[in-house]
Amino acid sequence: MQIRNKFQVVIIGGGPIGIACALEAKKKGLSYIILEKGCLVNSLYHYPTNMTFFSTSEKLELDNIPFISNNPKPGKREALEYYRRIATNNEVNINLFEKVIDVKSENDIHTVVTSKNEYKAENVIVATGFYDIPNHLGVPGEELPKVSHYYNDPHYYATQKTIVVGASNSAVDAALEIYRKGGDVTMVVRKPEIGERVKYWVRPDIINRIEEGSINAYFNSSIKEIKENEVTIETPEGEQSIANDFVLLLTGYRPNFGFLQDIGIKLSDDGRKIPFYDEDTMETNIPGCYLAGVICGGVETHKWFIENSRVHAKMIMEHIGSPKSEKVK
Structure with missing residues (x-):
């Protein structure tokens, strides 16, 4: 199995929030890669053909890049076009159709095992959403x-x-x-x-x-x-x-809790299965491992959306980019 170079940040999930994390990493000058098991914004691609967002286009924007829509509420096709152009125009470093199988964390280094390769990372961001596992x-x-x-x-x-x-x-x-x-x-x-x-x-x-x-x-x-x-x-x-x-x-979907637990992230035991993370930094109980997007809500998948979780990207990169002494609490 080929071992790739070490990255400062490995982002698991190539949806809008994963892309937002990549844009922030790029601005910080950090080496990064997105690993996505399907196509670009895979979950969005599998939404119904005629789906219309609840949010207006400006609330779906990333990094203040304008999202121009024909209607007040954009549809699936417009969103696919928008996020694809962001990824291509910004030359986002992303490997598609490469599923992450495991993350092993030891001595501040994370080994990310995929269906094709292994990666070494100083930091890992899990931004995998919830649409892949139905209830x-x-x-x-x-x-x-x-x-x-x-x-x-x-x-x-x-x-x-x-x-x-x-x-x-x-x-x-x-x-x-x-x-x-x-x-x-x-x-x-x-x-x-x-x-x-x-x-x-x-x-x-x-x-x-x-x-x-x-x-x-x-x-x-x-x-x-x-x-x-x-x-x-x-x-x-x-x-x-x-x-x-x-x-x-059509009874809803849930995050891959098994994956979170397998890599060592703690979940609440009150039935809501909310992952443990610091609300100021998005860092989990595993140092250098972060959460971003809807996955932060556990089974309460209605709490986080693109519009209110875009901020996770900046919060995470601010923490990753801060001196090590400031991370110790």
Whole structure:
């Protein structure tokens, strides 16, 4: 296995926050590399085709580089173009399609083991997000080919009977888009109503479609079993079976907690699994190992976004660039 040169900073994750960390490292004159297991901004690439951000374009900007959007709320394609241009125009040092397998820390040096190489680093930043691991329901039939935890394009479900499980932004967007492409949509929602965090310009739309009967909805309900041609659900009125072609389990995603624990980062034991880190420096319990972005929230993935975690990059680089004596507390 080839051993690459030692870097001052290795950044794990090539999403917007990983790129922000790279830009700050470059400004500090630090040698760095981003390691990304997929394509550039991989999670964003796998978002639904017609996804629109909750944030306005200026709140998604990195390093004060203007993000010009055709609409007040930019879409997926515009964001891909923006972050790609930042990476290419700034010649960001990034290795794509190279998965980090392990990080071994000893004597202030971190050995980063990937699917292709090994790297030595004085500092490591974990900015891996949370979109790669879906929350499974654990019900019979969840492994069937007609079941997916990800949604891409509504055309695929045109004229089909599709059950959408969940009531978050992703579930609501999918239900509305599939309905408008001629799909027969039924929502199964664990709570008594559509989530309060649903985008404010979308929530009235889904509520109206449900009230008029265009989209069926079962509230305070859950999936019991998924079969080839039907789905059994538990409702307040008892068990019901619904004819079905496809099931979208859009019940959220979570960070790779196993990876964090394997490399030695402590997690809270209160069920929230919030990683340990210093709120002033973003340094974890492992000296020289930092967290950035949504991964800082544990299972509470709604707490950190691009717009409020961009600052992590500057906080981390300020700490890395400070004299060693100032890091000792």
